[in-house]
Amino acid sequence: MSTPERPGAAPNPSDDGLRDEAEACLRALAGDGARLREDQWTAIHALVVDRRRALVVQRTGWGKSAVYFVATRLLRARGAGPTVIVSPLLALMRNQIDAAERAGIRAATVNSANTDDWDGVFADVEQGAVDVLLVSPERLNNPDFRDLVLPRLAAGAGLVVVDEAHCISDWGHDFRPDYRRLRTLLADLPPGIPVLATTATANARVTADVAEQLAEGDTLVLRGPLERDSLHLSVVRLPEAEQRIAWLGENLDALPGSGIVYTLTVAAAHEIAGYLRDRGYEVAAYSGQTEPAERLQAERDLRDNKLKALVATSALGMGFDKPDLGFIVHVGAPQSPVAYYQQIGRAGRGVDRAEVVLLPGAEDQKIWEYFAGLAFPPEPVVRTTLDVLDAAGRPLSTGALEPRVDLGRSRLEMMLKVLDVDGAVRRVKGGWTSTGQPWSYDRERYARVREAREREQRAMLEYIVTEGCREEFLRRLLDDETAVPCGRCDNCTGRRRPATVSAEGAARARDRLRRPGVDVAPRRMWPTGVKDDLGVGGRIAPADLAEPGRALGRLTDIGWGNRLRDLLAPGAPDADVPADLVDAVVRVLAAWDWEQRPAGVVALGSLSRPRLVGTLARRIAEIGRLPFTGAFEPAAEPVPRRHNSAQRLRSVWAAQTLPPPVASAAAAAGGPILLVDDRIDTGWTMTVAARTLRAAGVPAVLPLVLAVPN
Template sequence: MSSPSDLRDEAERTLRALAGDHARLRDDQWTAIDALVVGRRRALVVQRTGWGKSAVYFVATRLLRARGAGPTVIVSPLLALMRNQIDAAERAGIRARTINSANTDDWETIFAEVGRGEVDVLLVSPERLNNPDFRDLVLPRLAAGAGLVVVDEAHCISDWGHDFRPDYRRIRTLLADLPPDVPVLATTATANARVTRDVAEQLAPSGTDARPGETLVLRGPLERESLHLSVVATPTAEQRIAWLAERLDGLPGSGIVYTLTVAAAHEIAAFLRDRGHEVAAYTGQTEQAERLQAEQDLLDNKLKALVATSALGMGYDKPDLGFIVHVGAPQSPVAYYQQIGRAGRGVDRAEVILLPGREDREIWEYFASMAFPPEAVVRDTLRVLDEAGRPLSLGALEPRVDLGRSRLEMMLKVLDVDGAVRRVKGGWTATGAPWTYDRERYERVTAERRREQQAMLDYITTTGCREEFLRRRLDDPAAAPCGRCDNCTGRHRSADVAAESTARARDRLHRPGVDVPPRRMWPTGVKDDLGVAGRIAPGEQAETGRALGRLTDIGWGNRLRDLFAAGDTDVPPDMLDAVVTVLAAWDWHARPTGVVTIGSRSRPRLVTGLGHRIADIGRLPYLGELAPVGDPVPRRHNSAQRLRSVWNAFALPDPLTAALATAPGPVLLVDDRVETGWTMTVAARLLRQVGAPAVLPLTLATPN
């Protein structure tokens, strides 16, 4: 066995191979490495971004492998993070491979390489842990042969983490199945004291041999000496993006502009490009190849900025990022500090600017609505699975459970970890195991989210040190005034914007018109009761429609949300003018020859009035209204449920039927908003069945 001094010398040499001749191990880095290699312990390292957490597990891997240990298994959340880690490992002569959904054809080859001892590091995405084949066939082999297990971004293990991922909870099962002498390292840059305790407890070995306080926790100060924080309060969305366009070139180097929604990312990127800036939009909906190219272009400084949602998150590694700008505030100081920590790692000064908006709270509320479902919905799902007697896929469950697909999948993953359901080939099954709805836990999480949101509002208005404020929210005991932020220095950025820039931004944000694609396929699971399946017949489909704007827009979105919040009222004149502009720019195959409205119980004045005004302005006949029948339609959350609820919700009055039977051309079908698209689909089908040659949907708003 090497002496402590020899072991550290070996560790230092490995670090220099990894990071360059200048690199030296920090004391806490060595403490963690020693605990893993010599003590075979479980350790949690909470250190700021750029501190060198990856160096700990790469150096530990080299030392353990030299002593005959198996490969290191790293559970890591994003492909971007995996790519950077593989590059870093190769620089140190460490052979790394990755297993994820994008390389399934290579899995057998990779496992064979692992078996032959040719792989030092195997990186696994957390989603793999809940794949049936991987969980049942691969994971036990990895757990039995691993020399070290690493959990990156470990705050995701905790329900309290700001980026809670159900797949990460499966890691607890992995850790429980490890042999007792396999060391475990968990790392994160963003965990307050509560999350740190929670993660440390989950890392600790269970069983009769477990010792109290088994997890070694190494938590360092979170100060980032290069960051210069400031807040710029502007009253309107157009002033915010105009301010950004005027000052972007003056910000150092290249950076990231974060937005809260996909729509905002695309809007802001388009406006900045119009103003001559080299930027690209980056969201979770961006195609993978395009995302990879955008990441590389920013790394190569070919772009001034990526305008991104949080999809550009954990693991993007560009040490010389010179600025981070947020157009809209994240909903917690923890999330905010995690994002801004990507800047200034390799430069002396980086600018961090927050441009909060009044719509931020509404967006937070929307995200909050995606929380764990009410007990009745969960129990109903368990009953459906239990009565099915066979595995049900997400597509088969949707018609029977009133949840959208992403929320349904999240709920099932939580229930899987809780033992109430199990993912198998073909879908999901109920286990029959007792399960308790932990209302107290969910209410605590919800209450904590509200406290975090209020803390973010307090950050915006604080007159004290901004970095100290954030570090105290992360329970950093070393938090102290930074001396660099706008409040510490008294140098606050001006919010002034040239009138011409604001006008340009207003024109961009309020540029009317968004495509509304028609539904082309019936949802699965409705054939037995509604008699429809597969592709919607071309003769019953709507054309591609148009909406004035998205509810998530930072331009029209604010106005539309205010309009709907006001109840049933007339469409404001400027909004009507914008609708007319949408109609004038519509590249339809044939001009509409009449106007029909969809009868509304909640906003009859708004919808009917809009239809009449459009008919008058366009000199078109107003043909009538699809009359609502039956009880009011409750809100439904997925396609099958929504279609059922609107299938018989409208009737065609005889005069309207007669008018449509002789309609010489397309009909403009008007409603206030499109959400799932099924109301418009059913309404268009009714109109086409009685003779409308084509249906052109027109609505004020669409969700996104």
């Protein structure tokens, strides 16, 4: 149980000297005019004097980091060991290290981006040369770090801090399995080591869950109002993707200072950044796929106001600190109002006014549905994984598990991490082993989490159309009982941003978004675990390889993606390929810088869309004046949907047959063959078909499809 949430307690007269010391530390950190808030002092006193465990739920910009940095200085002055901070994002770590150095606190980090520095960092910790060590939660799942390094760190720590603590709770909007391991870490801490957890986005349920995980006993919870009086919220509803992008291009200059443009997908971030650069704006794309050095440079450029905006996915959500950030624009609505409030909270921390604009799209819900497919797997899949590990009698790597478990790599890793925390499996050198401990599938809890996610999505849709105060709406979803109408948002003031764009701007955006063509890299390695039954392994032989291919667009695009998602949706009728898609594919072909012009066209066989694929292949052949040499014949039954490379390859290995007349005609064409399909998902159907054509004597195979996933 946690103590009731309460305002800051009045200091004891005997604590005056300690508070003076704390105030001096704060001024070193934040400037001469800084003064501790009462709840900051309450938290610091609880950590330094009472050695308690505390959860601080306060708005972005309130000063949560000041609590643990000041507490660190006070504890270190009294002979305590270094503070260990578990922090989720590299950008956040960089900001925290910079802040610590300003206050004379020696900080270091161990994460996936600085592995070469680890030995030196740990040596500095041992010698007392580090006051604060920041650790990414993923390190907690590394066997060597967990078993050899972490126990020593925990035993000698003066303070343990869990930043962005809502990640601990699977009710939180950004649950991360690695964070679940913290409960074990905290339970094993020696007595008297204080613990601080902080977050800006936790409703009552998440707050209670985190407080319970912090300690079986008494946890001090300090929860304050979440009002952000600098934020001016508005929603602009435009029907088409090109109109939303055009609105951004025509209004970005009028937004104050520099800011962040959030997108739902990596593809959208790159598309929008490219369009804005075409319009003359200094912007950069930023996502989890951006190289670390590029991410660091982009953060610096925005912080130094060299960029008007970063066009970013949620990878920037918790990890960027720029007090004078003047605006946040979302192109596409996040699926959680809590996540939305957390992201917009990055703006307006050091300025009187910051603009917050949401540009929702009709495609948002389909993108939400895609991410919902990454939830915890159903029980039969989990049981299969446990059975495989039980039977192996030795550690199995994730790659070795993939051929035996029908899950993609990232979802399989997530499931194993949860099972590890639950005690059913253990990560060791060489992979994963079964512990043999009984484990039950908490079906009811997973269902409740799924229902909670669905409620959040409905609430996000309600936010878009609400006629009430927007900030009050979001704060009440965070169980902020102090929420009242803000008097600043578009609904409160009646001042709405125009939902119009110029015809020229819409046309420019449409041209950019409808610019066809996505490179498709061929598969170059066979998946592990299929050599015994399929007879292939290692590198795909050069004589079997497809050439780099092309797709019209990505299903996650906000340009062609909307059209392609509808065309290729499950249950969508099969029909002749639309004329505008043919024209776009022709433009893809015209821009294709191949070494040798295609000599013929072959279609892949399709049970679900034979007319679409067949007419696409024939139209390409007709327009290009190439022979259409025929099509593969599909298996009589649909190929089962599989989720990882090994199982997908097995399912498609014999799913397509190349009739001898088609093989002969393709080889007789005397040059590269365009191999046409509606989409590429994993790439294995195209890989097997290309191998078959190459074996028939085709010198090169050029894959051409309408869509790829992302």
